[in-house]
Amino acid sequence: MSGAPDYGRAFGLMRAAAGDVWRDYTRHAFVEGMKDGTLPREAFLHYLRQDYVFLVHFSRAWALAVVKSETHEEMLLASATVNGLISEEMKLHIGICAEAGISQDELFATPERPENLAYTRFVLEAGYSGDLLSLLAALAPCVMGYGEIGVRLSDEATSETYRDWINTYAGDEYQGSVRAVGELLDGALARRLGDSYDQLPRWDGLCQTFNMATQLEVGFWQMGMTP
Numbered sequence: 001m002s003g004a005p006d007y008g009r010a011f012g013l014m015r016a017a018a019g020d021v022w023r024d025y026t027r028h029a030f031v032e033g034m035k036d037g038t039l040p041r042e043a044f045l046h047y048l049r050q051d052y053v054f055l056v057h058f059s060r061a062w063a064l065a066v067v068k069s070e071t072h073e074e075m076l077l078a079s080a081t082v083n084g085l086i087s088e089e090m091k092l093h094i095g096i097c098a099e100a101g102i103s104q105d106e107l108f109a110t111p112e113r114p115e116n117l118a119y120t121r122f123v124l125e126a127g128y129s130g131d132l133l134s135l136l137a138a139l140a141p142c143v144m145g146y147g148e149i150g151v152r153l154s155d156e157a158t159s160e161t162y163r164d165w166i167n168t169y170a171g172d173e174y175q176g177s178v179r180a181v182g183e184l185l186d187g188a189l190a191r192r193l194g195d196s197y198d199q200l201p202r203w204d205g206l207c208q209t210f211n212m213a214t215q216l217e218v219g220f221w222q223m224g225m226t227p
């Protein structure tokens with residue numbers, strides 16, 4: 001497949017507005033190291049432990065999206081995402097760490113790195129002090145970015161070393177949830193701001209939130225490279 005997958009109109013606009021920083025995130029050296037298998041195992045396991053802690057807080061942020069929902073449909077999509085994170089995505093982390101001799105208790109007790117804390121607390125704060133739109137603008141780079149990375153690596157990987165990771169994010173289940181989040185974002189914007197939401201002053205602020213979350217993703221990969 002060539003070109004990035006389609007995750008909806010609003011995401012496409014925010015991604016374009018983010019410019020080079022989106023590329024820095026989705027083509028980071030960490031990602032390219034998973035693609036060709038040159039990423040050191042130590043860096044990968046360190047990243048995966050931090051990412052487990054990330055997903056704990058990320059699930060809390062999605063739970064906040066249930067709280068900030070204004071329709072039954074929004075609640076369904078947000079709660080399905082909470083469930084997908086806790087019962088599906090985290091299985092990858094638990095499974096790979098178990099093979100490496102790291103127990104689930106140890107994993108949960110991983111000391112959090114500042115780059116990790118900065119990112120998840122930024123997302124939670126967007127939700128605490130804002131509405132569902134602010135929260136979704138902060139959540140979107142994580143969900144869609146990994147969707148894009150998964151699809152590209154599944155096409156381009158030249159090594160089997162990180163295939164489990166790639167298959168999780170390229171798989172139908174994860175891709176289906178990314179498309180659902182794209183629809184949630186499009187619907188939430190249209191419902192609150194109307195179809196010309198990208199012409200309103202509010203839109204710039206949402207794009208800035210998206211951009212900051214993308215920068216924090218770059219910082220997260222960078223943290224992963226320094227165990």
Ligand SMILES: Cc1ncc(CO)c(N)n1
Pocket residue numbers: 051054055089141142143146217220
């Ligand atoms: C840092 C980070 N961003 C996005 C995802 C996808 O859920 C993840 N697991 N970790």
